[in-house]
Amino acid sequence: MMRKINGRITGVGSFLPSHRVTNADMEKLVDTSDEWIRSRTGILERRRCAADERNSDMAVAASWRAMEMANLRPEEIELLVVGTVTPDYRLPSTACVVQKKMGLVNAATMDIAAACAGFIHGLSIADSYIRSGQYRRILVIGTEKLTSVTNYRDRNTCVLFGDGAGAAVVESTEEDRGILSTFLRSDGRMAELLWIPDGGSNTPPQTFENGDGNFCIEMTGSEVFRHAVRQMGDASLQVLKMAGLEPSDVTWLLPHQANIRIMESTAKRIGIPSERVFMNIAKYGNTSSASVPIALDEVVREGKVEAGDILLMTAFGGGLTWASAAVKW
Ligand code: ACO
Secondary structure, eight states: OOOOOOOEEEEEEEEEOOOOEEEEHHHSSOOOOHHHHHHHOOSSEEEOTTOOHHHHHHHHHHHHHHHHHOOGGGGOOOOEEOOOOOOOOOSOHHHHHHHHHHHTTOEEEEEEOOGGGHHHHHHHHHHHHHHHHHHHHEEEEEEEGGGGGGOOOHHHTTTTTTTTEEEEEEEESSSSSSEEEEEEEEEEGGGGGEOSSSSSSSSSSGGGOOOOSSSEEOOHHHHHHHHHHHHHHHHHHHHHHHHTTOOGGEEEEOOOSOOHHHHHHHHHHTTGGGBBBBBOOOHHHHHHHHHHHHHHHHHHHHHOOOOTEEEEEEEEEEETTTEEEEEEE
């Protein structure tokens, strides 16, 4: 009889730059207020990389913590998947940069550009490769230096974003636990609701003179809000159904930390009470692909997860892209 294998998360880690940017700091940059930011987003402060702190540096720091928890050596990793939209370079991939810094000498590597849903895309890819039998030990990272693509003259976006990284080691298991189901989806028709208009091959930096060109995130926030609640809610119900679970089985909902009101509305749509929704947006703001793995690392390290608990992760971002995963710890 064929043995059933799937992916199981055996190590988690995260890293946040030490420099804090408070709402009072934002008040000095744009026409905003601490009261508006708190009540409309739930954010109190966010982190910002130092000038010489790279996206890959955060990814590596988060990954060493995950590797230590999993008790793995760098040469044991067979695949590295990095979710990021703020790579160190256009070429090579951030995964290749991280591979070099960590000595992951036996790994295949890839970057995933699925914005805030990048980490859950990575988890799904890891689980699928493990189920296929091709790889057994995979490192998945969500990492963003969003402050490098933030327009600090645009109050609609600049108060939201921060830097950070999270990582998970996914290993094969034959036990009755691990990644139960994943669901990925996108809709490119609405790309311009949340995008970086310039700097790609259509309009490379050399196209512009005198500081023209928009190399920063532009977002139609209220439209994105509406889609985020519907799609994260429905994707989450879908993965629960695929795993044969009910919303009442969920120990923790770990939603993308984009906005406290989005998280509350999504939880309501799924049917999960607010005390089972993990939130750290107050401390870090929106860190895109890093937000779900940072939340995962914190909920685990705070001792809030026991063997057998059900974790439901969900994220939504530019593309538009969205994803959910159900995990039995
Ligand atoms: N301070 C004060 N006022 C502000 C600010 C600010 N920082 N930002 C916007 N406003 C104003 C607007 O100008 C507008 O004023 P007007 O009515 O005079 O034009 C008013 O507040 C309301 O604006 P809305 O955009 O309708 O406000 P909303 O309640 O929707 O909140 C927000 C805006 C926080 C951006 C919200 O829409 C949101 O969180 N959207 C989703 C973000 C998200 O999930 N992104 C996905 C992932 S991000 C990624 O992929 C990198």
